[in-house]
Amino acid sequence: MVDVAFGxxxxxxPDLSNTREAYLDMVRRKRMYGGILLVLFVxxxxxxxxxxxxxxxxxxxxxxxxxxxxxxxxxxxxxxNRANLPGLLWKYVPALIETLNIAxxxxxxxxxxxxxxxxxxxxxxxxxxxxxxxxxRSMDALRAIPEIVIALVLIYVLGGGPVPAxxxxxxxxxxxxGKLFSEVAENADLKPIEGLASVGANxxxxxxxxxxxxxxxxxxxxxxxxxxxxxxxxxxxxxVGEGGIGYDLKLAMQWGQGRYDEVVAIFxxxxxxxxxxxxxxxxYRHKLVKGAML
Amino acid sequence: xxxxxxxxxxxxxxxxxxxxxRWTFAIPAAIIAYLAYAAISFDLAGLAQRARFDNAAIxxxxxxxYKTHVTRDNRTGRLEVAIEGETKGTYPNGMLPDWxxxxxxxxxxxxxxxxxxxxDDAGARFVVPGYGTIDxxxxxxxxxxxxxxxxxxxxxxxxxxxxxxxxxxxxxYARSKVETFRYQPGWxxxxxxxxxxxxxxxxxxxxxxxxxxxxxxPARSNLGYMVSEFWTNKxxxxxxxxxxxxxxxxxxxxxxxxxALVALPLGFLAARNFMPLGIFRAAVRRIFDFxxxxxxxxxxxxLSRAFGPGPMTGAIAIAITDTGSFGKMFSEALExxxxxQVEGVKSTxxxxxxxxxxxxxxxxxxxxxxxxxxxxxxxxRSATVIGAIxxxxxxxxxxxxIITQKDWEEVAYYMVLIVLMVMLMDSxxxxxxxxxxxxx
Numbered sequence: 001m002v003d004v005a006f007g008x009x010x011x012x013x014p015d016l017s018n019t020r021e022a023y024l025d026m027v028r029r030k031r032m033y034g035g036i037l038l039v040l041f042v043x044x045x046x047x048x049x050x051x052x053x054x055x056x057x058x059x060x061x062x063x064x065x066x067x068x069x070x071x072x073x074x075x076x077x078x079x080x081n082r083a084n085l086p087g088l089l090w091k092y093v094p095a096l097i098e099t100l101n102i103a104x105x106x107x108x109x110x111x112x113x114x115x116x117x118x119x120x121x122x123x124x125x126x127x128x129x130x131x132x133x134x135x136x137r138s139m140d141a142l143r144a145i146p147e148i149v150i151a152l153v154l155i156y157v158l159g160g161g162p163v164p165a166x167x168x169x170x171x172x173x174x175x176x177x178g179k180l181f182s183e184v185a186e187n188a189d190l191k192p193i194e195g196l197a198s199v200g201a202n203x204x205x206x207x208x209x210x211x212x213x214x215x216x217x218x219x220x221x222x223x224x225x226x227x228x229x230x231x232x233x234x235x236x237x238x239x240v241g242e243g244g245i246g247y248d249l250k251l252a253m254q255w256g257q258g259r260y261d262e263v264v265a266i267f268x269x270x271x272x273x274x275x276x277x278x279x280x281x282x283x284y285r286h287k288l289v290k291g292a293m294l
Numbered sequence: 295x296x297x298x299x300x301x302x303x304x305x306x307x308x309x310x311x312x313x314x315x316r317w318t319f320a321i322p323a324a325i326i327a328y329l330a331y332a333a334i335s336f337d338l339a340g341l342a343q344r345a346r347f348d349n350a351a352i353x354x355x356x357x358x359x360y361k362t363h364v365t366r367d368n369r370t371g372r373l374e375v376a377i378e379g380e381t382k383g384t385y386p387n388g389m390l391p392d393w394x395x396x397x398x399x400x401x402x403x404x405x406x407x408x409x410x411x412x413x414d415d416a417g418a419r420f421v422v423p424g425y426g427t428i429d430x431x432x433x434x435x436x437x438x439x440x441x442x443x444x445x446x447x448x449x450x451x452x453x454x455x456x457x458x459x460x461x462x463x464x465x466x467y468a469r470s471k472v473e474t475f476r477y478q479p480g481w482x483x484x485x486x487x488x489x490x491x492x493x494x495x496x497x498x499x500x501x502x503x504x505x506x507x508x509x510x511x512p513a514r515s516n517l518g519y520m521v522s523e524f525w526t527n528k529x530x531x532x533x534x535x536x537x538x539x540x541x542x543x544x545x546x547x548x549x550x551x552x553x554a555l556v557a558l559p560l561g562f563l564a565a566r567n568f569m570p571l572g573i574f575r576a577a578v579r580r581i582f583d584f585x586x587x588x589x590x591x592x593x594x595x596x597l598s599r600a601f602g603p604g605p606m607t608g609a610i611a612i613a614i615t616d617t618g619s620f621g622k623m624f625s626e627a628l629e630x631x632x633x634x635q636v637e638g639v640k641s642t643x644x645x646x647x648x649x650x651x652x653x654x655x656x657x658x659x660x661x662x663x664x665x666x667x668x669x670x671x672x673x674x675r676s677a678t679v680i681g682a683i684x685x686x687x688x689x690x691x692x693x694x695x696i697i698t699q700k701d702w703e704e705v706a707y708y709m710v711l712i713v714l715m716v717m718l719m720d721s722x723x724x725x726x727x728x729x730x731x732x733x734x
Binding site for chain 1: 325328335338341344346347349350541548551552586588589596599603604606607675678682685689693699705709712716
């Protein structure tokens with residue numbers, strides 16, 4: 001039992017004839033490692049910030065007093081035009097709905113792909129156990145490609161609009177959810193599947209009737225979390241590419257002064273939507289996961 | 295097995311079955327209905343018409359091949375051979391690829407497999423095996439075509455321009471110039487550009503030059519010269535690309551770590567068991583919600599107005615957004631700790647700082663590290679997007695290359711690099727997580 005206390009290092013055992021000395025020695029060594037790590041971390045951070053500051057167009061200390069200038073400018077203009085605000089909020093609701101639609105469709109399609117991929121990549125459940133590494137690596141690859149890369153390339157081929165964003169987010173979602181789904185499915189109870197197999201169910205029936213009911217609450221919870229992430233991603237993709245409220249934000253920003261009330265309206269809509277979705281999904285996720293444990 | 299079952303129970307079971315059946319059909323039906331609505335609202339039908347599949351062909355072609363333009367100016371007679379038609383890839387005077395030969399005013403371009411293009415004083419000729427000779431002569435400045443009839447559809451004849459598209463290459467004759475494009479696999483000039491003394495040398499020759507050869511530039515060794523030629527390659531800009539990748543990773547690292555450092559003390563203020571003052575706790579929580587709710591996109595826009603484009607702006611934007619996320623997670627982790635350890639430390643007379651250090655931190659460290667490392671990986675991806683907005687890192691290079699709409703080989707190169715970078719960060723964070731959490 002003594003060995004366990006001194007960690008996994010098998011070869012190096014402290015001299016137990018003098019316990020006090022051995023203990024102090026261990027503490028000293030631990031402190032030294034901790035100290036070295038701390039110094040390393042601090043110097044990495046300091047040099048990193050210094051380098052980032054130097055390669056930035058504007059310096060940190062020059063910029064710091066100006067951080068509030070832009071919000072102040074925007075807000076003051078919006079305040080003088082505050083009568084427009086309700087109208088503007090209403091005006092951008094369709095764009096907001098488009099952004100939400102992009103996120104929802106992408107999450108749905110991605111989750112459907114992830115369901116198939118994850119079951120095919122889970123040990124014990126896979127249809128073709130030899131192909132598990134293939135499906136795993138393909139999920140890794142899907143996860144690794146940032147949405148913006150796919151979106152920009154697809155905009156070139158398919159033209160602007162929401163579809164490139166949907167495809168880009170769906171592909172990424174497929175990879176990201178696939179991994180999480182597969183981790184959940186790994187812990188599924190295999191007995192119902194054996195039962196189904198004994199009555200002659202084929203693979204898809206075993207999965208549909210034996211696995212999905214077990215994992216559905218957790219999968220749904222991950223799906224909701226992903227939807228929340230995808231709403232943000234779809235707003236950003238709109239800003240870089242085309243479609244949805246992000247694009248309108250970019251147009252209003254490029255116009256600059258005179259349309260700051262629109263900027264504020266869009267900011268407000270985005271903020272409220274994200275907070276609302278965050279709250280709702282948090283609530284339901286708690287419910288789902290708690291329900292699953294009962 | 296004919297036990298009497300109470301009718302109430304049978305009813306209940308039947309009803310529950312019926313409800314389930316309805317749900318099993320209702321949910322897929324709802325999903326399909328929603329997708330159908332989305333297809334209409336996204337105008338899928340219109341998209342099929344707008345889609346430019348020829349663009350996709352160009353893009354895919356550029357991913358694995360390059361084209362060389364052989365252009366003759368018909369007014370001055372000057373010949374120019376340029377890779378991808380770019381100034382950076384133009385062959386210097388007196389240097390030509392081995393499939394282009396000139397003698398006097400005649401230029402012969404061998405496109406392989408018997409396809410030969412000849413430019414001379416009379417005009418230009420393209421010999422296509424299995425078809426015949428396409429002969430073009432200028433008459434009053436306009437190209438006149440002589441070719442075996444019937445003219446196939448891969449030759450397009452305009453009043454001012456004749457173009458020929460074959461598998462071996464493309465050829466076009468206009469009033470001002472005659473051009474031939476030859477497609478070859480690979481990414482040309484990836485190592486050295488044409489003006490470099492090392493261009494076109496084999497690996498063996500390069501090795502010999504680096505180790506035993508005489509100095510090309512007396513001021514420095516051949517190896518150093520080679521490295522600098524590679525690093526400053528004008529076509530592929532390896533030096534800039536490496537810096538850009540580094541900037542992106544730097545943004546993710548600084549942003550994540552700073553957020554974690556700021557969020558940890560704030561997390562204590564938002565945890566019920568460390569901050570008895572309810573109002574204060576709620577205030578800190580609302581700050582977290584605000585930081586998270588104002589999306590990274592908005593922070594990025596606001597900050598880039600103050601600090602200008604660059605990696606620092608991106609790092610601060612990531613730090614601010616993630617402070618909100620980390621704060622929420624850390625405070626939840628703090629609320630779930632085991633109080634017994636803290637009491638134990640307290641019984642030895644530790645003050646509150648020591649209690650936090652020795653009683654609390656060791657408990658939440660695994661959760662904390664796991665989250666920070668996971669965010670580090672995911673922020674590498676976000677930093678690419680943020681870079682495209684604020685103007686820094688590989689995201690900027692990628693968007694610039696895409697906007698020019700012709701350097702698709704560079705787009706492919708950056709995409710490969712981004713995917714490799716993210717995968718590397720993924721495995722690095724996974725490795726660190728296993729190492730730190732299991733070992734700790």
